[in-house]
Amino acid sequence: MDESINQSGQRLVGRALPNLVFPATDGTTVGLAHDSRSDFVLFVYPRTGQPDHPENADWALIAGAKGCTAESCEFRDLAAEFSLLGLSIYGLSTQDTSYQREAAERLHLSYPLLSDPGVSLGRSLTLPTFDYEGIELYKRSTLVVRDRKIILAQLEITDAATHPRELLAALSMLSRR
Secondary structure (H helix, E strand, C coil): CCHHHHHHHHHHCCCECCCCEEEECCCCEEECCCCCCCCEEEEECCCCCECCECCCHHHHHCCCCCCHHHHHHHHHHHHHHHHHCCCEEEEEECCCHHHHHHHHHHCCCCCCEEECCCCHHHHHHCCCEEEECCEEEECCEEEEEECCEEEEEECCCCCCCCHHHHHHHHHHHHHHC
């Protein structure tokens, strides 16, 4: 796991989650600070694409922007292993729920995606964002939450495809201590 990513998120470790509620692709609303699943991984991503709408070439030039589908699928494929560590999974972006629902269904995700179009979580925790075509999007980040407090925060992740497996390995090592 990249040390610079850990250090940049260190300021969030120990913080309680803000009392915010988000619509989810499974038709529910999720209040992360009061969710019955108090232990979870929340991966925050810029946006998912759609197969029939190719991204502009400049999207791939933005560090960490490309790879939301790969990251989502890797978290899906590792969900059982995260569960063995007592962790549920959520994904969160600024996209609206109907757009996210299409991705969740197409990718057969076993966890809900949450919609935060107002970047309220980002404003509350000062998570990094960027502007693309006049829209504020999240930079890829991950929060690991236990008992409603952040125990690990990784900000500005650039390798979306390998990140979930690296996170799982780091968390597995921590649980063995």
